[in-house]
Amino acid sequence: MSRAFNFSAGPATLPEPVLLQAQSELLEWNNAGASIVELSHRGPEFIQVAAEAERDLRALMSIPEDYAVLFLQGGATAQQALIALNFANPGQTVDYVVTGHWGKTALKQVKPYVNANIAANGEADGFRTIPARDTWALSKDAAYVHYTANETIHGVEFRDIPDTGDVPLIGDFSSSIVSEPLDVSKFGVIYAGAQKNLGPVGVSVVIVKRELLERAGQPRAEIFDYRAHVKGESMLNTPPTWNWYLAGLVFKWMLAEGGVEEFAKRNDRKSKLLYSVIDNSGGFYRNEVATAARSRMNVPFFLKDEALDKPFLKQAQDAGLISLKGHRALGGMRASIYNAMPEEGVQALAAFMQDFQQRHG
Numbered sequence: 001m002s003r004a005f006n007f008s009a010g011p012a013t014l015p016e017p018v019l020l021q022a023q024s025e026l027l028e029w030n031n032a033g034a035s036i037v038e039l040s041h042r043g044p045e046f047i048q049v050a051a052e053a054e055r056d057l058r059a060l061m062s063i064p065e066d067y068a069v070l071f072l073q074g075g076a077t078a079q080q081a082l083i084a085l086n087f088a089n090p091g092q093t094v095d096y097v098v099t100g101h102w103g104k105t106a107l108k109q110v111k112p113y114v115n116a117n118i119a120a121n122g123e124a125d126g127f128r129t130i131p132a133r134d135t136w137a138l139s140k141d142a143a144y145v146h147y148t149a150n151e152t153i154h155g156v157e158f159r160d161i162p163d164t165g166d167v168p169l170i171g172d173f174s175s176s177i178v179s180e181p182l183d184v185s186k187f188g189v190i191y192a193g194a195q196k197n198l199g200p201v202g203v204s205v206v207i208v209k210r211e212l213l214e215r216a217g218q219p220r221a222e223i224f225d226y227r228a229h230v231k232g233e234s235m236l237n238t239p240p241t242w243n244w245y246l247a248g249l250v251f252k253w254m255l256a257e258g259g260v261e262e263f264a265k266r267n268d269r270k271s272k273l274l275y276s277v278i279d280n281s282g283g284f285y286r287n288e289v290a291t292a293a294r295s296r297m298n299v300p301f302f303l304k305d306e307a308l309d310k311p312f313l314k315q316a317q318d319a320g321l322i323s324l325k326g327h328r329a330l331g332g333m334r335a336s337i338y339n340a341m342p343e344e345g346v347q348a349l350a351a352f353m354q355d356f357q358q359r360h361g
């Protein structure tokens with residue numbers, strides 16, 4: 001058996017030690033007589049797993065006490081809709097900064113509920129830049145400002161936290177959470193689907209400033225109510241226990257490896273290496289995103305000659321480098337290099353790309 005280096009954008013590669021631990025605990029967790037996935041979410045075993053996952057994520061991200069942490073079903077897309085239901089009152093405007101595909105999705109999810117203002121939009125530019133903060137047309141009494149910290153498809157990432165004054169900032173961090181230190185206190189809400197940087201698909205993390213939970217929001221069922229989820233400790237109904245457990249193992253692995261400071265360094269080295277191969281290829285490879293907005297997590301790139309796309313993918317696969325095909329919206333290639341992608345994986349990809357260029361350039 002040989003595991004390839006897997007550059008999938010999500011679901012994405014998981015740390016091998018985490019998979020091995022899950023494997024060793026699959027039949028019986030911690031002398032419980034059963035797998036953790038077979039036990040009640042209200043039993044002492046899973047309560048321990050859940051509490052440790054929250055404690056470890058709080059430690060990893062230095063989440064202040066006045067923020068609640070939720071582990072919910074529905075993926076990031078469901079959170080995009082719930083945000084409007086929970087934090088915008090009827091008639092209130094919300095501001096959206098759109099820098100790629102997921103910003104558009106976020107906007108689409110709230111349209112049925114609220115009056116959404118597009119404060120800035122990078123689409124005219126093909127989503128290759130981040131509109132400068134001083135060009136944003138923010139509304140006066142917006143309920144919140146939403147942005148996408150890292151655009152997974154377009155490979156566009158904010159390198160600092162936009163200042164929105166007193167208006168709460170809501171960040172979709174699905175593909176960049178825990179990739180570097182982050183000042184959580186600057187946010188109203190941070191949310192992320194797990195399947196990029198946190199674990200397997202099926203659970204989302206929502207980090208919400210408690211004072212926002214006092215907002216009335218829109219009429220909604222209890223199951224769509226963050227306040228109720230906080231009160232119910234993310235167990236209003238049966239939570240995705242397996243996913244929560246695996247995310248917890250990822251948090252422990254990250255802490256053991258040195259935490260977000262260490263991963264920030266690795267991610268910096270990995271992305272710099274890939275961009276340098278692309279930029280030094282004399283146009284054989286190209287990435288079109290403005291340098292200052294380039295993502296450290298997702299590196300889309302194109303070959304000079306599209307006819308080489310198929311051989312590139314085939315030969316990469318033969319070399320143990322998989323899932324490099326770009327998103328259908330963009331074409332070309334994309335290398336997703338989240339925390340769990342080892343540096344050796346990116347080094348192997350860089351070497352392959354240079355070798356491929358030598359043979360086909």
Ligand SMILES: *Cc1c(COP(=O)(O)O)cnc(C)c1O
Pocket residue numbers: 010074075076077078102148150151152172173174175193194196
């Ligand atoms: C993947 C992704 C989403 C959608 O996540 P789902 O869990 O599939 O709903 C939203 N935003 C960003 C930035 C993503 O990368």
